[in-house]
Amino acid sequence: ALIATPRIGAVLAILLLVAFTVLLVGMLARGVAEPCACFGQVRARPVGGRDVVRNAVLLGAATLTLLAPPV
Numbered sequence: 001a002l003i004a005t006p007r008i009g010a011v012l013a014i015l016l017l018v019a020f021t022v023l024l025v026g027m028l029a030r031g032v033a034e035p036c037a038c039f040g041q042v043r044a045r046p047v048g049g050r051d052v053v054r055n056a057v058l059l060g061a062a063t064l065t066l067l068a069p070p071v
Contacts, residue, residue, distance in 0.1 A: 002065065010066035014059060021055040028052070 001009030035044040
């Protein structure tokens with residue numbers, strides 16, 4: 001979607017990233033230290049602030065895509 005229709009893809013990415021970030025922040029606020037396994041069992045480290053920062057960076061990139069002038 002980001003390639004075919006960048007604006008729609010950016011909106012979808014923003015919606016998904018906001019949902020995932022809210023979930024992560026909720027887990028951290030409750031003190032849940034379980035592994036996410038979001039991408040399978042490749043890395044089974046507990047969720048942490050690094051995941052929230054990663055999502056914030058991706059949200060920024062998706063927002064820039066949404067705000068960029070059409071090509």
